[in-house]
Amino acid sequence: MLEIKFIRENPELISNAIQQKNEKACLDTILQLDESKRKLQFEYDNLRAEQNRCSKEIPILKKTGQNEKPLLAKLGNLAEQLKDISSNLNTITKKLDDELLKVPNIPLDIVPVGGESENQIIRYSGEKKEFSFTPRDHIELAELNELLDFKRSGKISGSGFAIYTGQGALLERALINFMLDYHIARHGYEEISLPILVNRKAMTGTGQLPKLEDDMYLVEQDDFFLVPTAEVSVTNYFMDEILNNGDLPRKFVSYSPCFRREAGSYGKDTRGLQRLHQFNKVEMVRLVHPDQSFIALEQMINDAEDILQALGLHYRVVRLATGDLSFASAITYDLEVWAPGIGKYLEISSISNFVDFQSRRANIRFRDSDDKVKYVHTLNGSGLATPRTFIALIETYQRSDGSYDIPDVLKRYIDATKYQKL
RNA sequence: GGAGAGGUGUCCGAGCUGGCUGAAGGAGCGCGCCUGCUAAGCGUGUGUGGGGGUUAAACUUCACCGAGGGUUCGAAUCCCUCCCUCUCCGCCA
Incomplete structure (x- = not known):
């Protein structure tokens, strides 16, 4: 606001x-x-x-x-x-x-004006992996290795829902645990686990409402919304509070399922795990002093990049143009990971500075050292969304025989011998 | 779901037989003093938001005691509805 x-x-x-x-x-x-x-x-x-x-x-x-x-x-x-x-x-x-409530946040000066075509590629990390064979896409790989079940998810939910089976489920869980642990240990985030069913006020606080109501799942009986991202619950955690200057910055990392109706994007990227109504995500959220938010933004981009680098995945960093910015964002950088099987860069993380836009809506303030009450700055970024990480991972680490390898950092999370001790 | 208790300022906590309460008291924080550090002590100050006004201030005014209605000339205080928290019971992971 x-x-x-x-x-x-x-x-x-x-x-x-x-x-x-x-x-x-x-x-x-x-x-x-x-x-x-x-x-x-x-x-x-x-x-x-x-x-x-x-x-x-x-x-x-x-x-x-x-x-x-x-x-x-x-x-x-x-x-x-x-x-x-x-x-x-x-x-x-x-x-x-x-x-x-319908007035969007103002894009910063350095944000390129225009639509998607004006997005700026800031840098690349690593290179597209070369294969001596034609790489399969994750759908084929998942079938060969029984990692996902696309057929049966339709029975219990409908299209746009994923089922991870056996090693697939284990791999996804490993990713979540790895990301959480990494952000906590290496980047100093506090873990927090919050409700994914939230009220209208919270959804308005972070700016999903009123604009995106049609894109949200609503539990009508109680007027609850399923969160489209943990950002909603985490950011509103301090709704209507005045924090002490010493309380800032706060850095949270939170795993949650995310729910999106994807109204209006039917038929787009629907194959496999690319676009789902429900998916899991590890989200980073920061509440910071207004003087610190631009440094914090850079740090968060790095934090998200670290995960991709640790997993050995090729990606690029993109600065979004005004037309691609979300309603509440002042500036957003996307991380796009390379999926060699599909042959596309996939948006895997979106890192934004909302400056005081969300904190005004959610009424999150702090008492500065000059004793004045001011609005905090809020930021968030995916760190990361699991489905597309999953895609990039198995497509990148596939072998010619259709099997796949696992990067070292994940091995301790899925090493079968660890389970034998239980 | 049933029965009770409660929601007051940054926090804790009075007030709740309607007007003198923006709100006692305490903590915290600011400033000053004192004690050669630290702790304690003394004095003093300290809400948020909006309007008018000013170059800016001063100044002035309104609102805010969970939310929204109502009664009244006047409500933190009385009435109604809703939300939330706590305790007990029931039900269920």
Whole structure:
């Protein structure tokens, strides 16, 4: 959420942002509502002040035995006027707030303007692996090794759901554990495990609502949403709180299932594990002092990259253009991992700085060293999503006979001898 | 799901027979003093958000005691609805 005062004073900036992000917030409506609201507010405040003053005199009149009836009559009148005005004020405030929630965050200056084609490749890490044979894709590999069951998931859920079987399930679990352990031990994150069913307020806090309601799974009976990412639960963990300066930064890593309806993207990348309604992800979230968020962003990109490097996967870092930025993001870098079987780079991590956009919505503040209460900056990034990691992994580590290898860092997580001791 | 208790400021905690309570008291934090460090002590200050106003301040005003309604000239205090927390019972992983 942007501050109304800021919007009022920087209308071009706002309308540019709305345009660049293809949002449908209406700036004119906002400015108009804002003005009416302030006018009404002023009127209300003045009448209310009058009312407060007069009301204070009632007990004095009574005490000194004077007639309070005339004043009471006047106050009765005032009360009625106030009722009218305040109901108008409520209506207009509600309208304004609804509209404000639709205003996207403003992209930073260094974000390229334009659509997907304007995304900038910042760097590559490693190289595409060369094979002496034609590499198979993960679907074929999974079939050969019985890692996934694409046929039966349709029976119990529908299309867009994955079943990991046997070694596949073990490998996925190994990935999750490896990522969590790595971020905790090497990057200093605290692990946290939170509800994946959250309320409307939380979903609004991080900016999924109101815009993306159709893309979220809603449990109507309780008005709960299934989180599309752990970002929602983690970031809102401090909703409506004022932290001490010393509490910052907070760095969380959280594993969770993620749920996305993917409304409107039917038929796109539907093969295999590429695009699912439910998948697992290890997410990094940071709450930091405003002065630190850009350093934090760089660090988080590195944190996510470290996982890919440790797994020996080739990837590239991409700076997203304005049109590709999410609603709440000020700047986002994607990590795209190379999947040699499919022959594509797959978006595997999205790392964003939201500056104070989410913290305003979720009302997460801190007391700075100057004793002023300010909004924290929030950031998050996948570290990483498992399905596409899984894809890249088995496609990269496949052998000519259709079997696959496992990078060393994962071996301790899936070494069968470890289980014999149990 | 049933019965009870409760939700107050950064935190703890009074007030809840309606007006003098933005809210006692304490902790924390800020500043000053004192003790040659540390601890203790003394004094003093310390909410958030909005409007008006100012170059900026000063100043002024409104709102906020879980959320939303209601009663009243006036509500943290009375009434209603909802949400959340805790205890007990029931039910179930």
